[in-house]
Amino acid sequence: xxxxxxxxxxxxxxxxxxxxxxxxxxxxSCSNMLTGNDIKAAIGTDVTKATAAPVTVTIxxxxxxxxxxxxxxxxxxKVGVDFSLTATPNDANVFGGWTSAGxxxxxxxxxxxxxxxxxxxxxxxxxxxTANFIARxxxxxxxxxxxxxxxxxxxxxxxxxxTMDAKTLTIANVTVTAVSIGDFGTVAPVDITNKFTMVPVVxxxxxxxxxxxxxxxxxxxxxxxxRITVTLKKDFSDDADNAMQNDFEFFFLTGSSAxxxxxxxxxxxxxxxxxxxxxxxxxxxxxxxAKVTANIDVAGGQALTKIRFILTDTxxxxxxxxxxxxxxxxxxxxxVYNSFTPLAAHADGYKxxxxxxxxxxxxxxxxxPGADQKLLTYDTTNPSPPTFVSSTSPxxxxxxxxxxxxxxxFTVLSADAGSGIAGYTTNSSGASPTATVLMAANGTIYxxxxxxxxxxxxxxxxxxxxxxxxxxxxxxxGPTIYLSxxxxxxxSxxxxxxxxxxxxxxxxxxxxxxxDASSTVVGLxxxxxxxxTKSIYAVDNLxxxxxxGTVTVTxxxxxxxxxxxxxxxxxxxxxxxxxxxxxTKGTSASFIPVASDGSGSGVKGYNIDGTASAASTPFxxxxxxxxTTIYxxxHLDQIGSLATVSVTTDTAGPISTxxxxxxxxxxxxxxxxxxxYTKGTSVSFAPSANDA
Numbered sequence: 001x002x003x004x005x006x007x008x009x010x011x012x013x014x015x016x017x018x019x020x021x022x023x024x025x026x027x028x029s030c031s032n033m034l035t036g037n038d039i040k041a042a043i044g045t046d047v048t049k050a051t052a053a054p055v056t057v058t059i060x061x062x063x064x065x066x067x068x069x070x071x072x073x074x075x076x077x078k079v080g081v082d083f084s085l086t087a088t089p090n091d092a093n094v095f096g097g098w099t100s101a102g103x104x105x106x107x108x109x110x111x112x113x114x115x116x117x118x119x120x121x122x123x124x125x126x127x128x129x130t131a132n133f134i135a136r137x138x139x140x141x142x143x144x145x146x147x148x149x150x151x152x153x154x155x156x157x158x159x160x161x162x163t164m165d166a167k168t169l170t171i172a173n174v175t176v177t178a179v180s181i182g183d184f185g186t187v188a189p190v191d192i193t194n195k196f197t198m199v200p201v202v203x204x205x206x207x208x209x210x211x212x213x214x215x216x217x218x219x220x221x222x223x224x225x226x227r228i229t230v231t232l233k234k235d236f237s238d239d240a241d242n243a244m245q246n247d248f249e250f251f252f253l254t255g256s257s258a259x260x261x262x263x264x265x266x267x268x269x270x271x272x273x274x275x276x277x278x279x280x281x282x283x284x285x286x287x288x289x290a291k292v293t294a295n296i297d298v299a300g301g302q303a304l305t306k307i308r309f310i311l312t313d314t315x316x317x318x319x320x321x322x323x324x325x326x327x328x329x330x331x332x333x334x335x336v337y338n339s340f341t342p343l344a345a346h347a348d349g350y351k352x353x354x355x356x357x358x359x360x361x362x363x364x365x366x367x368x369p370g371a372d373q374k375l376l377t378y379d380t381t382n383p384s385p386p387t388f389v390s391s392t393s394p395x396x397x398x399x400x401x402x403x404x405x406x407x408x409x410f411t412v413l414s415a416d417a418g419s420g421i422a423g424y425t426t427n428s429s430g431a432s433p434t435a436t437v438l439m440a441a442n443g444t445i446y447x448x449x450x451x452x453x454x455x456x457x458x459x460x461x462x463x464x465x466x467x468x469x470x471x472x473x474x475x476x477x478g479p480t481i482y483l484s485x486x487x488x489x490x491x492s493x494x495x496x497x498x499x500x501x502x503x504x505x506x507x508x509x510x511x512x513x514x515x516d517a518s519s520t521v522v523g524l525x526x527x528x529x530x531x532x533t534k535s536i537y538a539v540d541n542l543x544x545x546x547x548x549g550t551v552t553v554t555x556x557x558x559x560x561x562x563x564x565x566x567x568x569x570x571x572x573x574x575x576x577x578x579x580x581x582x583x584t585k586g587t588s589a590s591f592i593p594v595a596s597d598g599s600g601s602g603v604k605g606y607n608i609d610g611t612a613s614a615a616s617t618p619f620x621x622x623x624x625x626x627x628t629t630i631y632x633x634x635h636l637d638q639i640g641s642l643a644t645v646s647v648t649t650d651t652a653g654p655i656s657t658x659x660x661x662x663x664x665x666x667x668x669x670x671x672x673x674x675x676x677y678t679k680g681t682s683v684s685f686a687p688s689a690n691d692a
């Protein structure tokens with residue numbers, strides 16, 4: 001029976017045309033009378049979509065190669081409006097769920113299903129939706145590898161790319177078959193799976209297995225010269241219950257015999273994984289590193305897979321200490337240095353490290369004490385700080401050690417109760433210790449023991465000083481001395497010199513002085529004998545020598561001597577000398593004496609008073625002062641009496657006393673008064689006069 005729904009505000013008698021009814025009222029109260037479907041929701045949804053804010057969403061897969069997406073890259077969507085997403089994994093992967101990053105408050109109708117509805121709750125510029133794919137487990141390695149030839153006692157090892165569900169690691173998922181190499185392809189292989197037992201392999205740090213080994217049961221071997229095929233069913237699943245994509249198969253060949261356990265040939269122990277620990281075999285910290293070489297059958301596919309360390313507390317002879325338990329650590333074998341760190345704490349002392357190696361046939365080398373072990377000294381205690389013993393320094397002031405060039409070599413001493421002193425170094429890390437230490441500047445010396453422990457340091461000050469002192473020879477002391485150039489004149493047989501010099505700032509300091517340029521010094525004053533030439537040297541405490549100057553000492557005990565006594569003026573006009581008496585018309589005469597001091601200090605000057613004063617010439621000697629002695633003075637104030645002179649005034653002419661004509665009066669001449677008659681033309685006279 002059909003029913004009729006009424007609109008709000010209508011009545012049985014209302015007019016067919018309704019005026020003023022809003023679309024909103026219609027949506028709230030009306031039904032589709034043609035189909036009976038409520039058009040409110042449909043129209044409301046369309047309106048919401050039309051008015052919703054647009055937003056850009058980036059959709060991607062992780063990893064990108066894991067599968068395909070129904071929508072990918074930047075997509076234009078609406079805030080608050082659902083949109084559909086589908087992720088399709090490829091055969092090597094499974095779907096792992098939807099996740100979002102950035103803003104937008106993204107929600108999913110089901111984040112764990114490959115097809116879902118996603119909705120962006122708010123606008124944002126960094127919205128990212130990711131479809132996550134998970135790789136199925138796969139075979140990551142297998143041994144023996146394909147087509148390799150191995151011994152007939154070879155175990156088979158399989159490792160997966162992921163940790164596995166232990167329930168699926170069952171021999172039922174493995175098939176091993178064998179056929180003679182010559183019959184392959186013509187004779188059906190024989191199933192030999194029952195020769196093996198499966199043993200799960202749990203890698204270090206994991207709790208779930210990552211693979212398994214197929215180990216031959218007791219008394220079982222593989223056949224000689226056979227092709228062995230191993231088939232792994234895809235039913236192996238990871239810990240998330242994801243199975244492998246496909247079955248996996250490989251084969252290997254067997255040789256003519258079994259492969260023996262490896263035999264260790266050499267062991268090298270190292271503190272740093274690079275260098276051998278050396279004969280002392282001491283170390284200060286774990287890990288310890290060991291490099292092992294062993295005799296293996298390479299042709300038989302034998303390879304080393306594990307190494308085992310056995311650490312035992314012993315005495316100095318390597319005998320195990322009572323009450324101690326050896327600690328055993330196994331790790332993956334490396335052909336270079338293998339690291340070993342014990343789990344338990346260990347006290348300082350002697351330790352033995354015994355080593356075994358395991359091959360890929362699951363065979364451990366036989367432990368051979370003595371050959372396969374190393375006796376070590378575990379020492380974590382620093383040596384005592386070094387103390388000074390000696391140095392090559394030529395001079396020290398008790399704090400600083402001085403040297404001219406090249407530095408100072410120090411011998412020091414330290415004690416170490418553990419591994420013993422390996423040497424000394426200026427490197428605080430303990431590098432390159434030696435028996436003695438060369439230092440070219442201030443530094444610190446550290447003691448290093450054989451384990452590499454470094455002591456506190458001994459600080460030492462080193463100064464290289466190749467600069468000699470500087471200064472002067474100093475004025476000599478004593479009686480009157482005269483210096484001319486570098487020659488000192490003295491009345492004495494020698495002169496004392498008191499040089500003064502200083503060393504360069506920061507240098508070794510003054511040691512003293514000498515006259516021979518050696519490093520030996522003598523007390524002051526330095527005596528230089530007359531008649532010698534000497535250099536005066538200053539010496540510092542390192543023996544750096546400098547020449548302060550060269551001096552010559554000459555003894556002079558003789559006064560100057562007269563060379564000449566000159567007088568100013570013209571003889572016969574201004575003066576007239578009779579011996580040491582000088583006649584002049586005036587009352588005085590000026591004299592210029594000249595004296596010689598030979599090889600002495602030289603003439604300083606002249607005077608007429610007999611003192612050491614030296615006046616300049618000429619000297620004026622008066623008539624009243626006559627007679628006067630003229631003296632010469634040398635530079636040592638030695639006075640020489642040169643000459644005594646007298647000056648006399650003469651202002652009257654001579655008085656004639658006789659003409660004394662020459663010849664015979666009356667024969668040669670005849671005098672009448674003052675007139676002389678002669679037969680010739682002249683008369684010669686020999687007059688005489690008196691100038692009293």
